[in-house]
Amino acid sequence: MIGAVEVKPSRTYLDSQEGILSWLLTTDHKRIGLLYVFSITAFFVVGGFFALLMRLELLTPVTDLVSAETYNKLFSMHGIIMVWFFLIPSIPTTLGNFLIPMMIGAKDVAFPKLNLASWYIFNLGGLVTLYALIRGGVDTGWTFYTPFSTSYSTTYVVAAALGIFIAGFGSIITGLNFIATIHKMRAPGMTWFRLPIFIWSHYATSLIFVLATPILAITLLMVGFERILKVGIFDPALGGDPVLFQHIFWFYSHPAVYIMILPGMAVISEIVPAFSRKPLFGYKAVAYSSLGIAAIGFLVWGHHMFVAGQSLYSAMVFSILSYLVAVPSAIKVFNWTATLYKGSVSWDTPMLYAIGFIGLFTIGGMTGLFLAALGLDVHVTDTYFVIAHFHYIMVGGAVMAYLGGVHYWWPKISGKLYPEGLAKLSALIVFIGFNLTFFPQFILGYLGMPRRYAAYPDEFQVLNVLSTAGASILGVGYILPLVYLIWSWKYGKPAGPNPWRATGLEWKTPSPPPQHNFETTPVVTYDAYDYEAMKEELELV
Amino acid sequence: MNSSSWLRPVAASSVSGEYDAFFWAMVLVCGAVAIGIAIALIYFAIRYRRRSENQLPPQIRVNLAAEVTWIALPFLIFMGMFAYGAKLYLDIERPPENALELYVTGKQWMWKLQHPEGAREINELHVPVGQSIKLNMISQDVIHSFYIPAFRVKQDVLPDRYTTLWFRATKAGEYHLFCAEYCGTKHSGMIGAVYAMDPHEYQVWVDRGAAEGSLSSLGEKMFHQFGCANCHHFDGHGRGPNLQRLYGQTVRISGGGSVTADDTYIRESILDPRAKIVEGFTDLMPTFKGQIAEEQIIQLIAYIRAIGPQPVTGAPQPWIVQPGTTAISGTQPETR
Numbered sequence: 001m002i003g004a005v006e007v008k009p010s011r012t013y014l015d016s017q018e019g020i021l022s023w024l025l026t027t028d029h030k031r032i033g034l035l036y037v038f039s040i041t042a043f044f045v046v047g048g049f050f051a052l053l054m055r056l057e058l059l060t061p062v063t064d065l066v067s068a069e070t071y072n073k074l075f076s077m078h079g080i081i082m083v084w085f086f087l088i089p090s091i092p093t094t095l096g097n098f099l100i101p102m103m104i105g106a107k108d109v110a111f112p113k114l115n116l117a118s119w120y121i122f123n124l125g126g127l128v129t130l131y132a133l134i135r136g137g138v139d140t141g142w143t144f145y146t147p148f149s150t151s152y153s154t155t156y157v158v159a160a161a162l163g164i165f166i167a168g169f170g171s172i173i174t175g176l177n178f179i180a181t182i183h184k185m186r187a188p189g190m191t192w193f194r195l196p197i198f199i200w201s202h203y204a205t206s207l208i209f210v211l212a213t214p215i216l217a218i219t220l221l222m223v224g225f226e227r228i229l230k231v232g233i234f235d236p237a238l239g240g241d242p243v244l245f246q247h248i249f250w251f252y253s254h255p256a257v258y259i260m261i262l263p264g265m266a267v268i269s270e271i272v273p274a275f276s277r278k279p280l281f282g283y284k285a286v287a288y289s290s291l292g293i294a295a296i297g298f299l300v301w302g303h304h305m306f307v308a309g310q311s312l313y314s315a316m317v318f319s320i321l322s323y324l325v326a327v328p329s330a331i332k333v334f335n336w337t338a339t340l341y342k343g344s345v346s347w348d349t350p351m352l353y354a355i356g357f358i359g360l361f362t363i364g365g366m367t368g369l370f371l372a373a374l375g376l377d378v379h380v381t382d383t384y385f386v387i388a389h390f391h392y393i394m395v396g397g398a399v400m401a402y403l404g405g406v407h408y409w410w411p412k413i414s415g416k417l418y419p420e421g422l423a424k425l426s427a428l429i430v431f432i433g434f435n436l437t438f439f440p441q442f443i444l445g446y447l448g449m450p451r452r453y454a455a456y457p458d459e460f461q462v463l464n465v466l467s468t469a470g471a472s473i474l475g476v477g478y479i480l481p482l483v484y485l486i487w488s489w490k491y492g493k494p495a496g497p498n499p500w501r502a503t504g505l506e507w508k509t510p511s512p513p514p515q516h517n518f519e520t521t522p523v524v525t526y527d528a529y530d531y532e533a534m535k536e537e538l539e540l541v
Numbered sequence: 542m543n544s545s546s547w548l549r550p551v552a553a554s555s556v557s558g559e560y561d562a563f564f565w566a567m568v569l570v571c572g573a574v575a576i577g578i579a580i581a582l583i584y585f586a587i588r589y590r591r592r593s594e595n596q597l598p599p600q601i602r603v604n605l606a607a608e609v610t611w612i613a614l615p616f617l618i619f620m621g622m623f624a625y626g627a628k629l630y631l632d633i634e635r636p637p638e639n640a641l642e643l644y645v646t647g648k649q650w651m652w653k654l655q656h657p658e659g660a661r662e663i664n665e666l667h668v669p670v671g672q673s674i675k676l677n678m679i680s681q682d683v684i685h686s687f688y689i690p691a692f693r694v695k696q697d698v699l700p701d702r703y704t705t706l707w708f709r710a711t712k713a714g715e716y717h718l719f720c721a722e723y724c725g726t727k728h729s730g731m732i733g734a735v736y737a738m739d740p741h742e743y744q745v746w747v748d749r750g751a752a753e754g755s756l757s758s759l760g761e762k763m764f765h766q767f768g769c770a771n772c773h774h775f776d777g778h779g780r781g782p783n784l785q786r787l788y789g790q791t792v793r794i795s796g797g798g799s800v801t802a803d804d805t806y807i808r809e810s811i812l813d814p815r816a817k818i819v820e821g822f823t824d825l826m827p828t829f830k831g832q833i834a835e836e837q838i839i840q841l842i843a844y845i846r847a848i849g850p851q852p853v854t855g856a857p858q859p860w861i862v863q864p865g866t867t868a869i870s871g872t873q874p875e876t877r
Binding site for chain 1: 547548550560563564567571574575578579581585586590592595596597598599600601602603607608611612615616619620622625626628629630631632633635649682684686690691693694695696697699700701704717719720721722723725727728729730732
């Protein structure tokens with residue numbers, strides 16, 4: 001129209017550049033976060049499919065749906081994919097990538113190109129592991145215990161391990177990037193104790209990424225050396241020590257458990273204040289407990305080996321240290337709960353996930369106390385009790401937090417609101433399905449059903465059927481958000497910059513944010529979650 | 542088979558009662574705290590639900606007394622759990638002196654068990670009720686784990702190293718035996734049954750199985766079959782040390798140091814004779830690695846053990862540290 005002034009909507013990170021190459025070559029942390037969402041969602045679907053087949057096989061006590069050989073591959077690939085290609089990258093590479101620069105008032109991470117490289121490295125690792133899977137899979141369990149993995153298994157152990165080895169470099173780069181970003185790129189006035197807990201928790205996670213992942217790389221390298229070159233490291237027939245593998249493996253893999261749960265705690269520490277409209281209770285205690293978990297988490301690996309033949313006295317040391325690492329987790333649970341006290345609590349979907357997380361994480365953590373008790377561990381270790389325990393932490397904890405976080409920041413990421421009613425319903429379905437799947441497994445474990453059994457004695461069938469029924473409900477709970485979130489990307493109502501009236505810097509910029517996050521660099525003059533200081537801006541009374 | 546109830550597995554050993562009491566005490570304590578947290582969350586969420594869209598609640602940031610309480614209290618409770626868990630662990634792990642020793646060999650995918658009197662079984666274990674049983678276990682290939690849920694005991698079975706497990710059955714019956722460490726394709730088929738029997742019935746059973754000869758007599762056959770007797774003479778003039786009166790003694794080894802002649806040392810000497818050579822002898826013995834099965838090693842050990850407490854007839858063996866004198870401390874083997 002001649003004469004009319006064309007009003008151009010300001011460009012967001014989503015439409016500032018166009019074409020597939022602008023995504024594949026992007027150095028924008030927000031776009032990289034979305035690229036990771038695609039990758040880990042794909043891996044989650046694959047890992048979830050394996051879980052579904054396992055649960056179907058376990059409907060009956062005998063091996064009828066799949067053979068024992070196939071079942072062993074299913075649980076191995078389920079574990080490998082879920083641990084290394086979903087849980088470990090899940091929150092840090094998606095929400096962490098998207099939010100860390102925005103939360104500290106920065107334009108991007110410290111090393112944007114490395115950030116993109118980490119995504120490629122991660123996918124390359126994933127593809128190598130998928131290659132192992134397509135060629136015929138691997139049957140060592142995700143733990144690769146020796147000498148089975150090095151001298152006895154006839155499956156694609158080296159290819160699977162190589163994929164994990166490669167993907168690990170992606171983790172290391174991400175961790176390095178976050179540490180540098182948090183140290184060097186905070187906006188003026190954003191002091192350490194004004195940082196949201198999300199940042200503290202990701203900082204602790206990044207430390208573990210950088211310090212522990214190389215240990216895993218070395219361990220897997222040694223497995224490859226022994227398997228291919230017959231260098232005697234772990235197999236006694238070659239002069240090695242099989243228990244040595246367990247020490248090194250858990251020296252990485254126990255801290256890796258905290259890689260998986262600390263970012264979940266990061267998300268919950270944002271959601272709870274936002275939906276209670278109160279500062280996080282005991283901010284400093286929560287911040288320090290993240291670092292405490294990261295530090296003590298390195299010293300508890302021996303609790304995986306109480307019946308593996310270590311001395312009574314080292315077992316005692318590992319037991320007491322395991323109880324010590326439980327203290328900071330307990331501190332967090334109490335502080336989250338106390339944040340609701342006298343708050344203004346709204347029951348939106350992210351808060352439902354957060355409350356679910358606190359409850360399920362508490363059960364997961366407390367059953368960890370059973371396993372840390374030396375005498376109790378003897379009977380329940382390597383049974384379904386352990387399976388239930390770590391799924392309460394990993395699925396009831398980490399996955400619930402991931403879903404809660406995705407819903408909480410969805411308006412920021414997409415610029416759109418998701419359908420609230422449907423979202424609440426699916427949160428409820430996830431909660432019910434999860435408990436029905438995994439609570440019976442605690443009982444199965446106490447009754448003595450060992451893990452990794454393709455066939456089992458008849459008396460365990462009823463509880464296994466319940467668990468399988470729960471898994472199918474849980475599956476529905478996971479498919480629903482996938483559908484309605486994609487739907488809302490196109491058809492959802494516009495969200496506006498701050499639909500929750502939350503306090504973080506990420507809510508002070510439009511949704512979706514512009515390419516460089518902020519029009520002008522923010523200056524921070526108050527603490528995290530300071531509703532009092534922001535009450536005029538947020539129109540609160 | 543004794544079946545378990547819905548919430549409690551069969552309890553049939555000397556530690557299972559103590560185990561279950563501690564387990565359910567933990568369920569009570571942890572359950573109470575978990576339910577307390579759940580109630581607090583739900584109560585707060587309802588009691589303090591948002592009343593108006595613009596509501597700004599009182600901004601409570603921290604309460605030092607509360608923080609200190611919920612740091613100190615869990616810590617103290619955790620230390621209590623640790624202490625009781627450690628006590629139970631010692632009860633489960635430390636075998637009593639008078640235990641009857643049986644031998645277990647794990648291999649993909651079966652359990653082989655040997656009784657000292659000679660009875661041998663596969664995937665079945667017969668034991669007398671009321672008698673402490675100590676299992677000396679070793680794997681021929683990968684790591685397995687010997688697990689009897691009804692007795693609340695479990696121990697990994699490692700290649701190249703003996704581990705032990707003990708229990709005392711308190712109730713006659715048939716109980717599950719599982720492999721609890723993933724060991725390959727037929728891991729879930731590496732199962733069997735433990736039969737706890739009345740001691741008299743057990744004796745009848747053992748006598749019936751002893752036709753082939755006791756473990757040590759089988760070992761004696763091995764001793765000749767593998768040519769051990771060619772060098773290890775009983776008159777003290779062989780090229781190898783006299784193995785009589787050896788078992789359980791402290792032995793001086795060349796190059797200094799000493800070692801206790803237990804199962805681990807004897808097994809090592811058969812498979813890797815160069816590792817610790819007895820003082821005064823030379824490196825003449827070939828390795829038997831790859832030529833002898835773990836079960837045969839166990840039989841040989843049983844034989845050497847049987848000829849251990851022989852009355853002294855020949856000259857005293859100079860490499861054995863006499864009780865009362867001090868051994869040169871050195872390479873003590875790791876035992877458990």
